[in-house]
Amino acid sequence: GAGVSQSPSNKVTEKGKDVELRCDPISGHTALYWYRQSLGQGLEFLIYFQGNSAPDKSGLPSDRFSAERTGGSVSTLTIQRTQQEDSAVYLCASSGSGPTYNEQFFGPGTRLTVL
């Protein structure tokens, strides 16, 4: 596609439910990143994929959070037993893996609200 897409754009769930957030990166981009942004706050790094492997998952806040990437393309971020503090915008970004110039292209985000 022309850009990074994410779905759903909005998700409202009840505390304790599981949610899955999807990211479709730009075709050919091997690197994929997940971030979390609370209202008016900065970008909190969650996890980085290179291909299907995740060499850096240091930002996942707890074991309720997990992510996978298949076929070197689509990625899914899963949050189990959601809590109210999980409410935020979840942003996905992808980038190429050239030798020097690897800007990140961000998707529009998924706004998660946990009631």
Add this chain to the structure above:
Amino acid sequence: GQQVMQIPQYQHVQEGEDFTTYCNSSTTLSNIQWYKQRPGGHPVFLIQLVKSGEVKKQKRLTFQFGEAKKNSSLHITATQTTDVGTYFCAGRNRGSTLGRLYFGRGTQLTVWP
């Protein structure tokens, strides 16, 4: 661990005034990138600086990378209402061209007409 600090957190200016945001890293960086996020939008890449002491300009925006590759700044001359948004710097560890980008907390710019 790696930290990228950015100041100020907020800046309110009158249209026509200048604006500067500063970024400092606890370690030497291989490069630094700048992003802009409009209210309600997602971050959009502005520029990347790679060389020590590098200065790049985009119209009214001037970006600098420090000699030690540990600090950077973004200066906007004669701000306009279209400059409103949050500006983030982001750096990679020395020797790395892939992997995690360490983002600053951002500077939220408000411009009064």
